[in-house]
Amino acid sequence: MRIELVKRKEHSQLMALLSPLIAVGLTALAAGIIFAVTGHNPFVGLYKFFIEPLTQQWSLEATIEKATPLILIGCGLAVCYLSNNWNIGAEGQFVVGALFGSFLPVLFPSFENAATLPLMLIFGAIGGALWALIPAILKTRFNTNEILTSLMLVYVASLILDYLVRGPWRDPDGYNFPESRIFSDAATLPDVFGGLMSLATPITLIVAVVLAIVLAKTLKGFEIRVMGESPRAGGFAGFSSKRLTIFAFALAGALAGLAGTMEVSGGLNQLLPVISPGYGFTAIIVAFLGRLNPIGIIVAGFVLALSYIGGEGVQSAMGVSNKIASVIQGLLLFFVLACDTLILYRIRMVSRRAPSGEASHV
Amino acid sequence: MFEAVLLTVITAATPIMIAAIGELVVERSGVLNLGVEGMMIMGAVIGFAVANQTGSGSLGVVAAILAGMGMSALFGFLVLILVTNQVATGLALTILGIGFSGLIGEAFIGVPGLKLPELFIPGLSEIPFIGPVFFQQDAIVYLGFALVAAVAYVLFRTRLGLVLRAVGDNHGSAHALGYSVIRVRFAAILFGGACAGLAGAYMSLAYTPQWVENMTAGRGWIALALVVFSSWLPLRVVVGAYLFGAVSVLNLHAQAVEILDIPSQFLSSLPYLATIVVLVLISANRRLTLVNTPACLGKPFVPDR
Numbered sequence: 001m002r003i004e005l006v007k008r009k010e011h012s013q014l015m016a017l018l019s020p021l022i023a024v025g026l027t028a029l030a031a032g033i034i035f036a037v038t039g040h041n042p043f044v045g046l047y048k049f050f051i052e053p054l055t056q057q058w059s060l061e062a063t064i065e066k067a068t069p070l071i072l073i074g075c076g077l078a079v080c081y082l083s084n085n086w087n088i089g090a091e092g093q094f095v096v097g098a099l100f101g102s103f104l105p106v107l108f109p110s111f112e113n114a115a116t117l118p119l120m121l122i123f124g125a126i127g128g129a130l131w132a133l134i135p136a137i138l139k140t141r142f143n144t145n146e147i148l149t150s151l152m153l154v155y156v157a158s159l160i161l162d163y164l165v166r167g168p169w170r171d172p173d174g175y176n177f178p179e180s181r182i183f184s185d186a187a188t189l190p191d192v193f194g195g196l197m198s199l200a201t202p203i204t205l206i207v208a209v210v211l212a213i214v215l216a217k218t219l220k221g222f223e224i225r226v227m228g229e230s231p232r233a234g235g236f237a238g239f240s241s242k243r244l245t246i247f248a249f250a251l252a253g254a255l256a257g258l259a260g261t262m263e264v265s266g267g268l269n270q271l272l273p274v275i276s277p278g279y280g281f282t283a284i285i286v287a288f289l290g291r292l293n294p295i296g297i298i299v300a301g302f303v304l305a306l307s308y309i310g311g312e313g314v315q316s317a318m319g320v321s322n323k324i325a326s327v328i329q330g331l332l333l334f335f336v337l338a339c340d341t342l343i344l345y346r347i348r349m350v351s352r353r354a355p356s357g358e359a360s361h362v
Numbered sequence: 363m364f365e366a367v368l369l370t371v372i373t374a375a376t377p378i379m380i381a382a383i384g385e386l387v388v389e390r391s392g393v394l395n396l397g398v399e400g401m402m403i404m405g406a407v408i409g410f411a412v413a414n415q416t417g418s419g420s421l422g423v424v425a426a427i428l429a430g431m432g433m434s435a436l437f438g439f440l441v442l443i444l445v446t447n448q449v450a451t452g453l454a455l456t457i458l459g460i461g462f463s464g465l466i467g468e469a470f471i472g473v474p475g476l477k478l479p480e481l482f483i484p485g486l487s488e489i490p491f492i493g494p495v496f497f498q499q500d501a502i503v504y505l506g507f508a509l510v511a512a513v514a515y516v517l518f519r520t521r522l523g524l525v526l527r528a529v530g531d532n533h534g535s536a537h538a539l540g541y542s543v544i545r546v547r548f549a550a551i552l553f554g555g556a557c558a559g560l561a562g563a564y565m566s567l568a569y570t571p572q573w574v575e576n577m578t579a580g581r582g583w584i585a586l587a588l589v590v591f592s593s594w595l596p597l598r599v600v601v602g603a604y605l606f607g608a609v610s611v612l613n614l615h616a617q618a619v620e621i622l623d624i625p626s627q628f629l630s631s632l633p634y635l636a637t638i639v640v641l642v643l644i645s646a647n648r649r650l651t652l653v654n655t656p657a658c659l660g661k662p663f664v665p666d667r
Contacts, residue, residue, distance in 0.1 A: 003443055005664060086449050138638075142646040147396065147449065148587045149641060152634040155580055163627035284453060323465040330458025334436070337446040337454060345445070 005345040015342045020289055020296070022342075023335035024303065030331050031324070040318050048317050049310035049328075059313070063305045064197045065267060069094070069259040069276075071301035072204045073283035075211050076252030078292040082215075084228045085248045089135065089150030090256040091280025092157035093128040097257020098264045099161060100127025102180065102271050105187035106169050112186035120187060121261055128257015129250045131157065136249035140242040146249075154280070162273050169271060180271035189266030200262035205298065207255065212294035224248070256280060277308065278326075285333045291340075304329060367611060368495050372503060373569055375607030377402070377561040377578075380506045381585035382592070382599045383513050384557020389589055390517065391550035392530035392658035396452025397437055398558050399582025400459025401430040405562025407463040410470055410573045419478045423502070423563045430559020431552050433459060438551040442544050445662045460576065467573045475571035478502065502564045507600075509557065514596035526550060530656035533663045543663050558582065580634065587637045591644055593654040602640075609636045 028046055035045035053059040073090045080087040101124030104111055134153060138144040162178075171181040189199050215221035227234040227244050234241065264275055286304050290297030311325025341347070381398050388395050405426035413422025437455050440446045478500040487497035517523040529536045529546045537543050565581070566573055584606060592598035613629040645651055 005443075005445060007664070081450075088453060138642055142642050143648065143651075144638075144642050144645040145590060148583060148590070149638050151583050152580075152587075152638050155634045156631045159627040159631045163625050167625065281457060284450075285457070288450060321465055321468050323461065323468060326461030327458065327465055328461075330454060330461045333450070333454040333457060334440065337451050338440055338444050341444040341446060 002350045004348045004350045005341070006348055007345055008343075012343050016291065019339035019342055020291060020300070020336060023289070023332060023339045026335045026339075027328060027332040030335075031328050034324065034327065035320070038320065040314075040320055045314055045318060045320065048313045049324075050306060052313055053306055053309040059309055061196060063302065063309050064201055065305075066308045067301040067305035068198070068201045068204045069263055069279045070283050070286045070304055071208055071298055072200075072259040072262075073252075073256045073280060074286035074290060074297040074301060075208050075294050076255035077283055077287040078290070078294065078297060079211070079215075079224060080248045080252045081287060082228045082292050083224045083244050083248045084231070085136075085139075085245050086147045087132065087135070087150050087249055087252050088147055088284060089132070089152075089154045089280070090252060090283055091276060091278065092150070092154035093131045093253040093256035094260035094263075094276055094280045095154075095157040095161050096131035096260070097124040097128030097253070098260030098271070098275055099164065100124050100130075100257065101261025102169075102183075102264055105183040105265075106180045106271065109181060109184055112184050114186075116184075116186040117189065117265070120265060121258060124261025125254040125258045128260060129254040131257070132249040132253020133246065136246050140245050146245075158274075161271070161275065165271050165273050171270075178273050182270045183265060187265060188269060189262055198262070198266035200259075200266050203262070204259075208294040208298050215294065256283075282329055285329055285336070288333060288340075289336050304332075307332075365491065365495060367615065370611045370615075371604060371607040372495070372499065373607075374610045375603040376503050376506050377564045377569060378581050378585045378588055378606060379599060379603035380502070380509060380564065381558045381561035381582060382588040382603065383506075383510050383596060384554040384561075385585055386589050386592065386594060386596060386599060387513060387517070387526070387557075388550050388554035389659055390530045390594060390656055391526050391547045392533060392656050392661065392663075393441060393547050393551060394448045394452065394660040395434065395437055395455070395551060395554055396449060396586065397433065397455025397459065397582075398554075398585050399578060399580065400456035401433045401555050401558035402459075402562040402565070402582040402585075403463040403576070403578045404433050404459045405430045405559030406566040406577055407467040407470070407562075407573060409559075409563035410475060410566040411466060413476045413567055414470060414473060417476070419476050419567055422476070422567055423478075423560065426563030426567075427556045427559040430555040430557070430562065432555070434551045434555020434558070435548075437555075438548045441662070442547055442551075445664055448660050448662070456582070464575050467575060470573040471575070473573065475573065476567060477571040478568045500568050502560065502568060505560070506564075510596050510600055517596060527656070530658055533658050533661070537663070537665055543665070547663075558585075561585070584633065584637055587641055590651075591640050593644065593650055594656065595654060605640075606633060606636070609633050 028050065032042035032046050035042040053063050073094065077087060077090055101120045104116060104120055131153060135146040135150040138149050139146040165180060166178045169180050171179055192199050192202060223239045223244060226237065227239055227241055231241050264271055268275060282304050286297055286300045289303060290300035307325045307328050311322040314320040314324065315322040381402055385395060385398055408429035409422040409426030412425035413419050433455060437451055440451045441448050480498050480500050483497040487493040525541055526546060529541060529543050533543045565577055588599055588602045591602040610633050613632050
C-alpha cells in the first residue's frame with residue numbers, strides 16, 4: 001500500500017471548512033489515547049479538558065481572558081504568514097510591548113489621568129512594532145533569515161524584562177521581590193459587561209473584525225495575499241515585497257505589543273519576571289488553526305485557550321500533569337497542517353502491485 | 363585556567379556542532395527542518411530517563427538517538443508524503459517536543475543524573491596540555507568530530523553525497539534521472555533527527571547531567587543559525603560551533619568573576635545577540651550564500667505521474 005497525492009483542480013471549499021474540525025477531532029482522539037496510556041479514564045479526561053471549562057462562570061471568564069491575547073497576536077501573525085514573512089518572535093514582541101506600555105505606571109506613578117491608559121496602549125503597540133522591525137529591517141536590508149532573528153530576539157526580550165524587574169524597575173516598597181510596583185487604577189484596564197471580561201476582549205474582537213474586512217475587501221488585503229502566493233506576479237502589479245515585509249512585521253509586532261500591555265495592565269497589574277505562558281508561540285498554532293483568517297482565529301483562540309484552562313482542570317481533578325496542555329497544543333498544530341493537505345490534494349491509496357507506468361520511480 | 367576555559371568551550375560547542383551537522387545534511391537534501399530544538403530536547407529527556415532507569419549511559423544515548431529519529435520521522439511523513447509547509451511543520455515539531463519533554467521529564471526533576479565516563483585515548487591523552495583537553499573526553503565529543511569528518515567526506519567525495527546534493531539542488535532533474543527524491547530526503551531527515559537526539563543526550567548526560575525543563579535553551583535554533591553561518595560546508599560548522607562555545611563560556615566566566623558589574627542578563631543574552639550579528643554578516647554577503655545554498659531548500663516536491 002502506498003499513499004499517493006492527486007492535486008485537485010481547485011481548492012476544495014468543503015475541506016477548507018472541514019479540515020480544522022477534523023484536526024480538532026484527531027487531536028481529541030490522540031489526547032484520549034494519552035490519557036488512557038497514562039492510566040486515566042480518557043472520557044473523563046476529555047470532558048474535563050475540552051467541555052468542563054465552558055460550563056462554569058469562572059472558568060468561562062478565564063477562557064475568555066486567555067483567548068484574548070492569543071487572538072490579537074494570532075491576527076498579526078496571520079498577516080505575516082499570508083505574505084510569506086515567518087515571524088515566530090511574537091513572544092518577544094509581546095514582552096517588549098508590555099515594557100513600553102508599563103514605563104508610565106512604573107516610572108511615573110503619579111501621572112494619573114484619563115490619558116494614562118490610552119498612552120500606555122499606544123506606547124505598547126509602538127514598542128512591539130519596534131521590536132518586530134528589527135528582524136524585518138535585517139531581512140529587507142541584509143537578506144537575513146527572519147525566522148532565526150525573530151526567535152533569537154525572544155530570548156533577548158525575556159532577559160531585558162528579567163533585568164528590569166529585578167533591577168531598576170523593582171518596586172521600591174516591595175521587600176526585594178522581583179516585581180514592579182502595582183499599577184494605579186488609572187493605569188488598569190477596566191472590566192466590562194459586569195466583570196465578565198476585561199476591556200481587552202472587545203478591543204481584540206474589533207481589531208479582528210476590522211482586519212478581516214481589510215484582508216477580504218481592500219487593495220492592501222489583496223496585496224498581502226498576492227505577495228504571499230506569487231511575489232513575482234505581485235511585483236508586476238507594482239507591489240514591493242520589502243515594503244510589505246516591513247508592514248507585516250510592524251503590524252504583527254504592534255498587535256503583540258498591544259496584547260502585552262493589555263495583559264500587564266488588565267490581568268497582572270504589575271510586571272513580573274515572566275508575564276506570558278507562551279502566548280506568542282501558542283498564537284502561531286491559533287493562526288494556523290484559524291486558517292490565517294481573523295474570524296477563524298477568533299474561534300481558534302478560544303479552542304487553544306481551552307487547552308490552558310483544561311490543562312489546569314485535569315491537573316487538579318485527575319492528577320494529570322498540566323504539561324499535557326502543551327503536548328495537546330503541539331499535536332493540534334501537527335494535525336492542522338496534515339489536514340490542510342486535503343484542501344489541495346485528494347489522497348489515494350494505491351496498492352504496490354498496481355500496474356502503473358511510472359510508479360517505480362517512488 | 364586556560365585549560366579549564368578550553369574544556370568548557372568544548373562542552374559548550376559539542377551539542378550545537380552535532381545538531382548542526384545533522385541539520386546541514388537535511389538542508390543539503392533540500393529540506394528545512396526547524397524542529398531541531400524539539401528533537402534535541404526529546405533526546406535530552408529520553409536519554410536522561412533511559413539512563414536513569416537502566417543505569418546505563420550508553421543505552422540512554424541510543425534511546426536519545428532513537429527519540430530524535432522518531433520525531434524526525436513524524437516530520438518527514440508530513441513534509442514529504444503530505445507535502446505540508448516545512449516551516450510550519452518544523453515549528454510544530456519544536457512545540458510538540460518541548461511539550462512532550464516537559465510531560466515525560468516531570469518525574470525526573472531534581473533526580474541526580476548519570477554522567478558519561480571520560481574515555482582516555484591511550485598515548486595521546488598523556489601529551490601535556492593537548493592531552494587533557496582533547497583526548498580525555500567522553501565518547502560523544504569524539505563521535506561529534508567523527509561525524510563532521512564523515513559528513514564532509516561523504517558529501518563531497520562519494521556518489522551518495524553527489525546524489526544527496528543533486529536532490530537538494532534540483533529535485534526535478536534528480537527525479538528524472540531515476541533517483542527517489544522522497545527516499546533520499548527521508549534518509550537525510552532521519553540522519554538529522556539522530557544527530558539532534560545525540561546532541562540532546564549530550565546535554566542531559568554530559569553537559570549538565572540532570573534534567574531541567576527546557577534545558578536546551580535555544581541551542582537547537584542556534585544550530586540552525588550555525589548551518590547558515592557555515593554556508594552549508596561541514597568543516598565551517600566546527601569553526602562556528604567553537605566560536606559560539608567561546609561566547610557562551612565568556613558569559614560563564616565573566617559571571618563568576620563579576621567584572622565591571624555587568625548585569626548577568628546582558629551576558630546571558632550574548633550568545634543570542636552574537637548569533638544575530640553573525641547571521642547578518644553572513645547573509646549580507648550575497649555571493650557567499652548564493653553559491654552554496656541548496657537551490658531547492660524548503661521547496662516542496664510532488665512527483666508527477
